[in-house]
Amino acid sequence: MNAVQVFDSMHAVAGLLVGVLVGLTGVGGGSLMTPLLVLMFGVAPGTAVGTDLLFAAITKIAGSAVHGKRDTVDWQIVRRLATGSIPAALLTLGALAWFGKVGKNTEHVILVSLAALLALTAVAVLLRKRLFKAAVDHGPMQPAGRIVVWTVVLGACIGTAVSISSVGAGAIGVTALLMLYPRSPMVRLVGSDIAHAVPLALIAGFGHWFLGDVNLVLLGNLLIGSIPGVIVGSYLSSRAPDRVLQPLLACVLAVSSWQLFLKARAEDKADKVEVAAAPASVAAQPH
Template sequence: MIYWMAYLLVGSCAGILAGLLGVGGGIIIVPMLTFLFSMENMPAEHIAHLSLGTSLASIVFTSISSFRTHHAHGAVKWQIVRRISPGIVAGTLFGSWVAARLTTGFLKGFFVLFIYVVAVQMLLNVKPAPHRELPGVPGMSFSGSIIGCISSLVGIGGGSMSVPFMLWCNTPLHIAIGTSAAIGLPIAAAGAIGYIANGLAASNLPSMSAGFVYIPALIGISGASICTAPIGARLAHRLPVLHLKRIFAIMLIGIGTKMLLSLG
């Protein structure tokens, strides 16, 4: 019961953050699941893979709930979603295949590095100068494949990369955040499929797992995030997001440092 409550709490926070900050709830889900799965004494060699796969599977539901609210505010540019999705899917499937062949230690270290980069970006409010327009189909496919591959390696919906990319291409901030929520769906769906498929042959997985997706955590996180993602999306149009991002960045540094120390 304690772990079910923990999954619901993680999902609630992730849903709000996904809608509010456009960074993807996975950046909270992955480290929290890593800690919880360790407490549950799950096989150490699979903890990172299960955290990443379960995070991506839960983001399928979070992204749907979030982008519907953003769409209602006219903040989703569907042309971008259609053009970038093929590259997103290909890159995400490739990334999940690579991740299945990496060790838990490497994946944790890569996630810590990523979380520090995101935190610094938020603290300094780093935004790429809008130098150009959105590229054509080849450029969008290439960009999508990079975003998808990295997203699958860190278990996120890609907002911390897709939002800066769209800002660089002269997309208004509220459109970039809303469109990023929609882009999170193909990332999450392809990532979940990849982690399930690549985990089917793994031995010593906990019961109630589908490959590298742990079903109880998926149910708890998804159920809560579906309810809270629209709240975060609505708050994004009302609250001082910049100040909230800086507070969240400090939290990320703390989370990343705790994960780093656990590698020792």
């Protein structure tokens, strides 16, 4: 099988668009790519999550490298987040491996979790500036030890959410960091969140690969578009007005969340009908 046979232009275009939006807005690829794969391309939720985790990690490596060179990463925050997120991700992956062979129940949980996190991300995108202003006015949390504890807790929540749905490290993570570190410059919080997302997504992504939930051909097609896309989006980010981008992105996330809820509800109804019909078909068989 040669490269031309495995290349899919639609997947590459999807990767390009998501890459541009990630570069423009700073919101993680999981919020955008996973619902796109599930709703538009019909990819199974488990495969979409696993493939998207590696997609997001590789796409964000370039972003974290740029932030590292610009000294806009607070490595202390990254270490605190990782202290909670890495163990939480490993535990979640272990749970998925243990309970992963339960039919459609696991995919239903992923769909509902993804929809809920997308809705929360949409709210976080819309309210980011207001939350930032409130955090600055309120001042830093006291005593300082509480900041460390809550940062580790935040990391654990992000690690669990990312491992299940691939969503959580982008707008939600940055918004929570704004509340914990109101005196830190926004660019350092964004850089720290991106730097933390790379190892977390790699660990969770390779965990899903081990579980058989990664499509390498799909991943390659997405990266063909996303790598140049995130570079272009990063260059355009300083010129794009937030008053246009943030409501647009929040609207896309909210619609995706609603569609995923509808999909999960429809599949749940279909499963119930199938279960209800099974006894009748068994009773009708000749003995």
